[in-house]
Amino acid sequence: MLDGGEQVTSVTLDTGRLGRIDPASLTPGTFSVHAKATSPIPIAAGDQIFSEYDLDRPVTAVRLDRRGDIVLDLSFAEGQVGGGTLGYILSRGRNVQLDLVYTITQNAPLVVHGRPLTIERFTQGRLVNPEVDAFSYHTSGSGMKYRLFSPDHRGGKRPLVIWLHGGGEGASLPDNYYDNETTLRANRGALGFATAEAQRIFHGAYVVAPQSTSFWLEDGPRFAPLILEIVNDLARRHDIDRDRIYVAGCSNGGYMSLKMTTTYPRVFAASVPICGVVESLDPGGPVMITDAELAAITTPTWLVASRDDDTVPPEANTVHAHELIPGSVLSLYDHVIWNGHQFPGHWSWIYVARNDPSDHGTHIWQWMGRQRR
Structure with a gap:
């Protein structure tokens, strides 16, 4: 949670069940992250909503947590577009929680128990704060x-x-x-x-x-x-x-x-x-x-x-x-x-x-x- 509001600062991949992942096979380029954020309610013609986005989120670091899950740390900063979880609808004068869709693309294989592995698909979980x-x-x-x-x-x-x-x-x-x-x-x-x-x-x-x-x-x-x-x-x-x-x-x-x-x-x-x-x-x-x-x-x-x-x-x-x-x-x-x-x-x-x-x-x-x- 930033002082200016909530942002998604990392994505955790539930990979602990796969077995021991060789940390050397993980780099910031192993995965790409794309984020799309849209309003949960319709926006009328001529109205404005601030902070919707559809863009790539730069991966700044990748690591394994204590459970063996892969954590992708994302670029974030106060005022940065593309990480926030809320949008402001001008005519309503209201913030709404944006519908977030995160797409993960694996660019290089992981090494698990000495063997290369490419994950076929990811299913998005919940927002955790x-x-x-x-x-x-x-x-x-x-x-x-x-x-x-x-x-x-x-x-x-x-x-x-x-x-x-x-x-x-x-x-x-x-x-x-x-x-x-x-x-x-x-x-x-x-x-x-x-x-x-x-x-x-x-x-x-x-x-x-x-x-x-x-x-x-x-x-x-x-x-x-x-x-x-x-x-x-x-x-x-x-x-x-x-x-x-x-x-x-x-x-x-x-x-x-x-x-x-x-x-x-x-x-x-x-x-x-x-x-x-x-x-x-x-x-x-x-x-x-x-x-x-x-x-x-x-x-x-x-x-x-x-x-x-x-x-x-x-x-x-x-x-x-x-x-x-x-x-x-x-x-x-x-x-x-x-x-x-x-x-x-x-x-x-x-x-x-x-x-x-x-x-x-x-x-x-x-x-x-x-x-x-």
Whole structure:
């Protein structure tokens, strides 16, 4: 999982059953890989989908894993076309999980038990991402889908982190598309809280990622009780400490994080709205979170944004909210840069997913973990 979203970084061939393969017979040229990625739903004439592709994937290395399976490492990089698993449909404003077809061609024989072998055909298996696969699938009583990470059970009550996705990761029900996938595959927002580092800091936390049936900004007051329903159900069924429930989200989800704390002021121990929407993104549109609501927030709040965000203007939204929310903390970056790659300014959630924001020497995950309702 890259900071900019999920990419296929390798292909594993189930060859362990063939017997001992001579590693000397494996080179990056032994196999060729072709990848085709298409939308799972029809694209209307004149519409656009970004990141479909039909191309060769360069093999950078080939190796045998512990099971004797051949692993083809593929070229990948932030922003590289041809490795992503999601496509963005412009008219819907939604990401969809692309249908991937990988074609493997063997260019030279393997040496197995001293004899040359050419594999006649390959059958494609499933997409594997250990970080994403660690989250189980669920649907609430009201029909809202969500993914859940459960910590190792070592006894005692555990905190709960709620991750609220951006606008591109909701469902597109006019197309009957509600996948419960893009919430985790589009960015590391929820995944960051499930890492070993975060789990150590939170002393083992549940992480839940609900998926909107559209987008949170469409009707925050309607979605708020549906999210709370999931929270309450999880608290009943799991060893969750109700005094340590944290809500965080990006963009649409940043708005929804604020909406949850204005609607339920006594539920959350802390809130982390990232590049969240306060003012309407449409000129002349209604204010999404009023000044009075912001000023009345009592939940400890840490806001994050980047000055070069040209999707949700930071001054009118994040900075404005910080000025009104009593005692709030603000991390305002100049750009979104990680590992030397500059991302769009709207993608400031990358910093939170890497526990980068800090205030007087305290990083954001540690700050969250110290808060109690």
